[in-house]
Amino acid sequence: MQSIGLxxxxxxxxxxxxxxxxxxxxxxxxxxxFFKPNHMRQVQIVMMFLAIxxxxxxxxxxxxxxSQARNIMxxx
Numbered sequence: 086m087q088s089i090g091l092x093x094x095x096x097x098x099x100x101x102x103x104x105x106x107x108x109x110x111x112x113x114x115x116x117x118x119f120f121k122p123n124h125m126r127q128v129q130i131v132m133m134f135l136a137i138x139x140x141x142x143x144x145x146x147x148x149x150x151x152s153q154a155r156n157i158m159x160x161x
Contacts, residue, residue, distance in 0.1 A: 099148055104140030111136055 117128045 096144075096148060099144045100141055102140075103144040103147075104136050107139040107143065108132065108136035111139075 111132050116132060117125065120128050120131075
């Protein structure tokens with residue numbers, strides 16, 4: 086039971102960390118050029134959702150790589 090709780094904590098921290106990194110990276114892109122003038126709130130919402138999608142996807146990728154790397158030892 087304790088390992089399930091530890092895995093949940095690691096997953097949450099991984100997701101949040103990659104979401105923050107994605108948001109930081111997205112700030113370098115000038116998305117406001119693709120929106121109507123004076124719609125900054127909508128630009129911020131789109132950036133937030135893009136950061137969540139990107140961060141979650143990258144986090145899932147790394148967690149899956151780690152999981153599969155741990156399973157390789159059963160091959161031997």
